[in-house]
Amino acid sequence: MPGFHIDAYRELIQLKKEGLVRDIGVSNYTIENIQELVDAGVTDLPVVNQFEINPFLYRRTTIEYMRSRGIHPMSYRGLGVAKRLDEPVIVELAKELRVTPAQLLGRWLVQQGICHIPKSMNRNRIVENGGVFGFEIPQLVMDRMNNLTTKESLETFREHYLQRITRDTDIPVPIQLVFTLD
Amino acid sequence: MPLLGFGTYQIPENQSGVDAIMSALDAKYRLIDCASFYHNEKTVGKAISQRNRPDLFIVSKVWNDAVAEGPSAVRASCMQSLADLYVLLLSVPSITYIGTASTLICT
Numbered sequence: 599m600p601g602f603h604i605d606a607y608r609e610l611i612q613l614k615k616e617g618l619v620r621d622i623g624v625s626n627y628t629i630e631n632i633q634e635l636v637d638a639g640v641t642d643l644p645v646v647n648q649f650e651i652n653p654f655l656y657r658r659t660t661i662e663y664m665r666s667r668g669i670h671p672m673s674y675r676g677l678g679v680a681k682r683l684d685e686p687v688i689v690e691l692a693k694e695l696r697v698t699p700a701q702l703l704g705r706w707l708v709q710q711g712i713c714h715i716p717k718s719m720n721r722n723r724i725v726e727n728g729g730v731f732g733f734e735i736p737q738l739v740m741d742r743m744n745n746l747t748t749k750e751s752l753e754t755f756r757e758h759y760l761q762r763i764t765r766d767t768d769i770p771v772p773i774q775l776v777f778t779l780d
Numbered sequence: 781m782p783l784l785g786f787g788t789y790q791i792p793e794n795q796s797g798v799d800a801i802m803s804a805l806d807a808k809y810r811l812i813d814c815a816s817f818y819h820n821e822k823t824v825g826k827a828i829s830q831r832n833r834p835d836l837f838i839v840s841k842v843w844n845d846a847v848a849e850g851p852s853a854v855r856a857s858c859m860q861s862l863a864d865l866y867v868l869l870l871s872v873p874s875i876t877y878i879g880t881a882s883t884l885i886c887t
Contacts, residue, residue: 625841
C-alpha cells in the first residue's frame with residue numbers, strides 16, 4: 599500500500615509508547631517496504647513480518663533480508679493452499695519420516711525458525727498440526743523441500759501481488775516501482 | 781517468539797470457535813493469530829480468558845482499509861481489537877503484536 603503505511607506505522611509506534619501494544623509487526627512487507635520505513639527515518643523496525651511461506655513459495659531472498667534486519671519471518675499458508683498436503687513428494691517424504699504431511703510441512707518451517715500458524719476447526723487436526731516438535735527433518739530431506747519452489751510459482755505470485763496492490767489502493771503502481779518477490 | 785501459533789481466519793464467532801481455540805491452547809500452541817478483518821476477535825477473547833496462559837502471544841492486525849483511512853482509523857482499529865480480545869482486561873500478561881496489513885493480505 600504505497601504512501602499510506604508509513605503514517606500507519608508511526609501511529610503504531612505511538613501506541614507502543616503508550617503501552618497499548620507490546621510490539622509491532624507487519625504483514626506482506628517486501629524488502630522495499632521495509633526500506634521505505636528506514637528511509638522515512640523509522641528506527642523502531644517491526645519484530646515480525648507475516649507472509650506466505652511454504653516449500654512451494656520459498657522466498658529466500660526476502661526471508662534472509664528480514665532476518666538480517668532482526669525481523670522474524672512468520673508464515674501464513676504454511677500448509678499451502680488446497681491440495682499441497684496431497685503433493686506426491688510431500689506424501690512420500692512424510693511417510694519416510696513417519697509423520698503426516700501437515701507435520702512435515704509444519705516442521706519444515708519451525709526447524710528453520712519460522713513461526714507456523716495453521717488453522718483448523720477439528721480437534722484431532724489441531725493436535726496433528728501442532729505435532730511439529732518431536733522429530734527432526736534430515737538435511738537431505740530439507741534440501742529436497744527447499745527446492746520445490748519453481749520459477750513458475752514465483753511468477754504466479756508476482757502477478758497476484760501486483761494485481762492486488764493496484765486493486766487495494768486505487769493508486770496506479772508506478773512502473774519504476776520494483777519489488778523483490780523471491 | 782513462539783514457533784507454533786493458531787490461525788483464526790474463518791474461525792466462526794460462536795461456541796464452536798471458542799472450542800477450537802481452546803483446543804489449540806490445550807495442544808500447547810503459544811500464539812494466536814488474529815485480525816479485525818476476521819470478525820471473530822470476541823471469540824478469541826472468550827477462549828483465552830478461559831485459560832490461564834501467561835506465556836501466550838496475541839497477534840492482531842490493522843486491516844488495509846484503516847491503513848488507507850489514516851492514523852486515527854489505525855488507532856481506532858487497535859483499540860477495538862484490544863477490547864474484543866480482552867487483552868486489557870486479562871490479568872495474564874499477554875503480548876500483543878499489531879501488524880499493519882500491507883498490500884495483499886486483504887484477499
